[in-house]
Amino acid sequence: MTFTQTDRTKLKRLPKRGHFDRETVYGILDEGFICHVGFAPEGQPFVVPTGYARVDDKLYIHGSQASRMLRSLSGGVDACVTVTIIDGLVLARSAFHHSMNYRSVMVFGRATLIEDREEKMAALLALSEHIIRGRWAEVREPTEQEMKMTTVLSLPLVEASAKVRTGPPLDDEEDYAMEVWAGVIPLRLEAGEPIADPRLAENITVPAYARDYKR
Amino acid sequence: MTFTQTDRTKLKRLPKRGHFDRETVYGILDEGFICHVGFAPEGQPFVVPTGYARVDDKLYIHGSQASRMLRSLSGGVDACVTVTIIDGLVLARSAFHHSMNYRSVMVFGRATLIEDREEKMAALLALSEHIIRGRWAEVREPTEQEMKMTTVLSLPLVEASAKVRTGPPLDDEEDYAMEVWAGVIPLRLEAGEPIADPRLAENITVPAYARDYKR
Numbered sequence: 001m002t003f004t005q006t007d008r009t010k011l012k013r014l015p016k017r018g019h020f021d022r023e024t025v026y027g028i029l030d031e032g033f034i035c036h037v038g039f040a041p042e043g044q045p046f047v048v049p050t051g052y053a054r055v056d057d058k059l060y061i062h063g064s065q066a067s068r069m070l071r072s073l074s075g076g077v078d079a080c081v082t083v084t085i086i087d088g089l090v091l092a093r094s095a096f097h098h099s100m101n102y103r104s105v106m107v108f109g110r111a112t113l114i115e116d117r118e119e120k121m122a123a124l125l126a127l128s129e130h131i132i133r134g135r136w137a138e139v140r141e142p143t144e145q146e147m148k149m150t151t152v153l154s155l156p157l158v159e160a161s162a163k164v165r166t167g168p169p170l171d172d173e174e175d176y177a178m179e180v181w182a183g184v185i186p187l188r189l190e191a192g193e194p195i196a197d198p199r200l201a202e203n204i205t206v207p208a209y210a211r212d213y214k215r
Numbered sequence: 216m217t218f219t220q221t222d223r224t225k226l227k228r229l230p231k232r233g234h235f236d237r238e239t240v241y242g243i244l245d246e247g248f249i250c251h252v253g254f255a256p257e258g259q260p261f262v263v264p265t266g267y268a269r270v271d272d273k274l275y276i277h278g279s280q281a282s283r284m285l286r287s288l289s290g291g292v293d294a295c296v297t298v299t300i301i302d303g304l305v306l307a308r309s310a311f312h313h314s315m316n317y318r319s320v321m322v323f324g325r326a327t328l329i330e331d332r333e334e335k336m337a338a339l340l341a342l343s344e345h346i347i348r349g350r351w352a353e354v355r356e357p358t359e360q361e362m363k364m365t366t367v368l369s370l371p372l373v374e375a376s377a378k379v380r381t382g383p384p385l386d387d388e389e390d391y392a393m394e395v396w397a398g399v400i401p402l403r404l405e406a407g408e409p410i411a412d413p414r415l416a417e418n419i420t421v422p423a424y425a426r427d428y429k430r
Contacts, residue, residue, distance in 0.1 A: 012281065012283055013282060034299065036253075038253040038262035040259075040260040043258055044223065045260050047252070047297040047321070048321075049319055067227075078259055078260060080260045082263070082264060084249065084251070086249060089346065089347060089428070091350065091425065094356075094357075095354050095356055096355075096365070128313065132306070132400075135306065139393075140390055141309075141310055142309070142310055146309075150311070168410075168412040168413060168414075179419060180353045181409075181415065181421055181422050182412040183412045183415060183421075184409065185428050186409075187405070188405060189402055190403060192403065194396075194399065195401065196396070197397040197399075199391055199397075200397055210306065210398075
């Protein structure tokens with residue numbers, strides 16, 4: 001099933017980089033875990049990084065009840081949520097054809113506040129599991145007071161698109177004879193050795209989901 | 216020297232995470248290389264990922280002359296440019312106190328189009344060198360036609376702020392007794408083995424700046 005292209009999601013340039021199938025869009029959303037949320041109260045744009053999770057055809061974001069972003073968005077204003085994964089630097093023979101390999105998704109829509117307790121708890125679980133699977137079951141669940149202090153918003157995945165670049169550089173034909181290295185430097189987010197909290201009891205070992213963390 | 220706080224850059228929550236000194240703001244801008252640019256023509260927000268470079272008190276972004284973002288921004292509308300570096304996942308004992316270690320910068324302002332040829336070439340060089348130092352000297356410089364096809368914008372670094380979280384989780388006092396691992400999973404962007412362009416001549420070796428790429 002694919003997303004219908006709209007004026008907001010249509011790619012004006014390089015249309016072959018555009019993808020509108022849910023498989024591609026959801027694959028990127030499920031691999032990333034930080035989005036940049038754009039909103040523009042009174043025409044002034046703000047771009048705020050935050051965690052997110054996808055469940056079926058909804059995108060959840062959350063944060064403090066006091067957050068300017070969440071208060072603004074829960075008023076039902078237009079939002080643009082962008083997720084970007086950088087896969088590599090593309091080194092061409094000309095400065096002009098340098099590029100990056102990346103996968104990005106843009107979602108347009110209006111968020112709604114989740115007020116139902118059960119749906120809110122399920123969304124918080126999804127937000128946690130999306131970032132680190134297996135963690136939720138081991139930690140203390142939110143209290144009623146913490147639930148009240150947390151705002152969770154849901155954005156319908158109705159108007160969305162992906163943009164993807166892969167592969168080697170594309171140079172002008174006459175530049176291929178140049179004596180300069182060309183290719184791709186792959187980039188990826190890697191997890192290092194977990195650092196125990198200084199207050200952690202010595203007998204508590206690192207769980208596998210933290211030791212082998214991967215995205 | 217510090218940035219003057221404004222209504223747009225002031226942190227309403229967790230003010231101790233805010234930094235307004237140029238050293239911190241510029242350190243983050245110089246380590247990152249992807250920004251998310253927010254703009255809102257007719258009130259509709261867009262958030263677009265792109266490369267950037269800082270030179271002194273200016274931030275440069277560039278792209279195709281045909282880009283909707285660059286055409287919109289060169290009209291002098293309000294922009295918000297955000298750079299985010301994720302340093303780690305912070306695993307607390309309660310779901311509520313989970314967090315991330317990160318360093319982010321938000322820049323507000325209006326961009327101007329660079330029309331002077333010399334300044335434009337210097338900005339393109341800076342954009343290239345910011346992403347991969349040493350590359351510019353080896354590749355073919357932009358032709359006049361390529362220069363015409365490229366738009367470069369400059370955003371003054373006048374209204375900017377950084378937000379930084381570091382260190383271990385901060386749990387509620389009564390949760391420290393829980394038998395669950397807590398600490399930080401460090402995350403960083405790592406470069407892999409460079410992949411040669413399939414059309415690269417065999418005698419051309421990988422330059423050090425690509426083999427040992429680091430941010």
